[in-house]
Amino acid sequence: MSSATRLLAIVKKEVRQLRRDRLTFGMIFGLPIIQILMFGYAINMDVRNLKTAVANQAGSHLSRQFIAELGETQVVDIVATAESPAALEAMLRRGEISIGVHIPRDFDRRVVDLDRAAVHLLVDGSDPTILGVANQLRSMPIGFDVGIQPVEKQSLIEIRSFYNPEHRTPVNIVPGLMGVILLMTMMLFTAVAIVRERERGNLELLINTPVSSTELMVGKVAPYVLIGLVQLAIILGVGQLLFDVPIRGSILDLYIAGSAFIAANLALGLLISTAVHTQFQAMQLTVFILMPSILLSGFMFPFDGMPVAAQYLGEILPTTHFIRLTRGIMLRGAEIGELMPELYFLIGFTLVAMTMAALRFTKRLD
Amino acid sequence: MNKDFAIEARGLSKHFGDVRAVSSLDLDVPRGQIYGFLGPNGSGKSTTIRMLCGLLTPTEGSATVLGTAVPEDAKSLRPRIGYMTQKFSLFDDMTVFENLQFIAEIYSFPATDRAARIDELLEKYNLEQQRKQMTGTMSGGQKQRLGLACAVLHHPELLLLDEPTSAVDPQTRRDFWANLFRLAQGGTTILVSTHYMDEAERCHRLAILDHGVKVADGTPQELQAETGMHIVEVIAGDPYAAQAAIQPLPEVASVTQLGVRLRVLLPNSIADPVALIERALHAHNVNASATTTSATLEDVFVAVTMKSSERST
Numbered sequence: 167m168s169s170a171t172r173l174l175a176i177v178k179k180e181v182r183q184l185r186r187d188r189l190t191f192g193m194i195f196g197l198p199i200i201q202i203l204m205f206g207y208a209i210n211m212d213v214r215n216l217k218t219a220v221a222n223q224a225g226s227h228l229s230r231q232f233i234a235e236l237g238e239t240q241v242v243d244i245v246a247t248a249e250s251p252a253a254l255e256a257m258l259r260r261g262e263i264s265i266g267v268h269i270p271r272d273f274d275r276r277v278v279d280l281d282r283a284a285v286h287l288l289v290d291g292s293d294p295t296i297l298g299v300a301n302q303l304r305s306m307p308i309g310f311d312v313g314i315q316p317v318e319k320q321s322l323i324e325i326r327s328f329y330n331p332e333h334r335t336p337v338n339i340v341p342g343l344m345g346v347i348l349l350m351t352m353m354l355f356t357a358v359a360i361v362r363e364r365e366r367g368n369l370e371l372l373i374n375t376p377v378s379s380t381e382l383m384v385g386k387v388a389p390y391v392l393i394g395l396v397q398l399a400i401i402l403g404v405g406q407l408l409f410d411v412p413i414r415g416s417i418l419d420l421y422i423a424g425s426a427f428i429a430a431n432l433a434l435g436l437l438i439s440t441a442v443h444t445q446f447q448a449m450q451l452t453v454f455i456l457m458p459s460i461l462l463s464g465f466m467f468p469f470d471g472m473p474v475a476a477q478y479l480g481e482i483l484p485t486t487h488f489i490r491l492t493r494g495i496m497l498r499g500a501e502i503g504e505l506m507p508e509l510y511f512l513i514g515f516t517l518v519a520m521t522m523a524a525l526r527f528t529k530r531l532d
Numbered sequence: 533m534n535k536d537f538a539i540e541a542r543g544l545s546k547h548f549g550d551v552r553a554v555s556s557l558d559l560d561v562p563r564g565q566i567y568g569f570l571g572p573n574g575s576g577k578s579t580t581i582r583m584l585c586g587l588l589t590p591t592e593g594s595a596t597v598l599g600t601a602v603p604e605d606a607k608s609l610r611p612r613i614g615y616m617t618q619k620f621s622l623f624d625d626m627t628v629f630e631n632l633q634f635i636a637e638i639y640s641f642p643a644t645d646r647a648a649r650i651d652e653l654l655e656k657y658n659l660e661q662q663r664k665q666m667t668g669t670m671s672g673g674q675k676q677r678l679g680l681a682c683a684v685l686h687h688p689e690l691l692l693l694d695e696p697t698s699a700v701d702p703q704t705r706r707d708f709w710a711n712l713f714r715l716a717q718g719g720t721t722i723l724v725s726t727h728y729m730d731e732a733e734r735c736h737r738l739a740i741l742d743h744g745v746k747v748a749d750g751t752p753q754e755l756q757a758e759t760g761m762h763i764v765e766v767i768a769g770d771p772y773a774a775q776a777a778i779q780p781l782p783e784v785a786s787v788t789q790l791g792v793r794l795r796v797l798l799p800n801s802i803a804d805p806v807a808l809i810e811r812a813l814h815a816h817n818v819n820a821s822a823t824t825t826s827a828t829l830e831d832v833f834v835a836v837t838m839k840s841s842e843r844s845t
Binding site for chain 2: 179182367377
């Protein structure tokens with residue numbers, strides 16, 4: 167009974183202080199919106215308009231037709247011409263172009279010769295995405311309106327893209343982005359919440375009252391659970407409104423996954439707060455966890471492509487599991503029952519981190 | 533365990549690495565009295581108070597507070613003590629009323645009496661005007677009154693106050709002490725640390741701490757009577773010249789200037805201290821009068837801290 171009173175007192179106090187902290191309050195709602203707009207529009211894996219220069223040494227009708235068709239793909243944007251492959255290389259080195267197209271003198275003859283490549287692409291391999299795009303160009307057919315028709319190569323493999331047939335990047339980004347945004351705000355707010363009271367001296371007063379460690383911890387994070395769910399709604403709403411990101415599974419499943427993930431992040435934030443002494447240290451530790459959560463969680467790069475060690479590291483990050491859940495539910499229309507291992511991990515993580523935090527947070531100063 | 537004592541400590545020590553913040557402290561604080569800790573900054577006052585309320589674990593020794601062993605049973609003790617930290621520790625971004633309400637809830641003060649108790653405290657501690665004011669915008673004196681109001685809200689048997697008046701003006705200090713006496717009258721035991729002599733003088737009993745060691749304890753009167761020192765007051769037209777004449781004497785323990793007066797401390801073993809001083813003044817052609825006088829608490833403080841530094845060298 168009195169335990170509930172104390173818990174409620176802490177929650178009330180937290181909400182009251184939060185409401186008066188305009189910057190934090192603004193961040194709660196502003197941060198998800200700004201981030202989803204930023205990432206939704208800026209991150210685009212579907213590359214177009216790569217700067218290209220052409221060295222056409224053939225000068226034939228066919229070669230000019232090829233260049234015209236190359237331009238029409240919109241993958242490349244032909245910005246310059248060069249005399250020789252060496253000149254192309256120099257432009258590539260200076261960063262003026264990303265792709266150099268070299269059409270040799272005997273282009274017309276090479277086109278019909280299946281053993282020899284007709285065109286050389288010089289590609290800036292320092293950016294892996296460009297290399298990938300250049301590979302796409304290899305399959306570009308060359309149409310002839312004169313002379314001999316080339317033998318059509320039969321493709322061995324046909325691709326059927328499930329879940330995102332139009333290859334729209336926001337569809338892939340938004341479910342992952344939900345994880346990153348929630349991680350950032352939830353972890354940071356709670357990590358700072360306890361440390362701030364330590365810095366201001368409030369903690370010395372609090373630990374001298376009958377309030378228990380658990381009451382204090384739970385009371386401090388409880389308001390953030392609600393805030394996290396509101397953030398989730400904002401991201402989903404904006405994602406659907408502006409980027410047409412589908413939710414093929416059930417919203418309820420998504421909220422179950424979201425609640426588990428929010429709890430995991432809050433527990434992580436509390437754990438951080440028990441390990442540091444200043445808000446600045448809390449911030450640094452938060453970034454330390456944020457970076458691998460963005461890079462190793464499967465948000466930016468496919469999980470399977472990473473080295474095994476990195477995969478293990480990725481497996482202990484809650485974000486990895488949440489992104490699997492959101493992609494599963496939102497894009498593949500999976501039910502939460504099909505993704506239970508991920509949910510179990512999040513629940514387990516929360517329990518472990520919360521217990522560790524409560525144990526570490528002794529009501530002592532030494 | 534003696535029922536007459538609110539706090540009993542034996543051999544209480546706290547070391548932070550190589551620093552001995554508190555060394556073998558014995559303490560007996562009688563119930564219903566105001567007990568003072570007098571000592572300069574860094575003498576171990578805060579550390580001792582924190583050990584007594586279970587915030588710090590003693591390196592050695594034991595303490596019993598209100599019959600409860602600390603820090604082992606600090607949890608059961610918490611509802612029975614009030615603690616006012618040295619640094620203001622209430623919430624700046626909440627109003628006076630909200631802070632009091634929060635404290636009432638945290639201590640599970642009966643909901644039906646809560647509003648009445650808060651009104652009573654606001655009136656008693658002269659904070660009615662500030663009821664809806666943000667705590668962060670209040671003056672030092674107002675904050676201090678709020679701190680005390682929050683510390684006593686749940687009617688604690690023992691009040692631990694860590695330098696409560698270090699940030700306020702003399703008038704506020706006087707009012708604050710009036711509040712303390714009223715609380716003591718009502719049966720509350722109060723342990724208060726200070727570095728002000730005039731405050732120490734108001735305590736029923738006090739302990740003088742120096743470098744973590746208790747160098748003296750007793751009532752202010754006892755301490756003043758038992759300095760083991762003669763106090764000679766010298767009134768001179770030129771106090772600098774008088775000081776120059778007296779200071780070099782091997783018998784003189786300390787000379788303190790107070791305006792045109794000098795307070796000279798000499799050991800009790802000297803038979804006629806006034807004659808000794810007068811001879812020295814005469815030898816240096818300084819025109820001054822010397823008379824013995826009774827010790828103030830400041831003299832006591834100088835005398836005992838001097839002894840302890842002699843011991844350590």
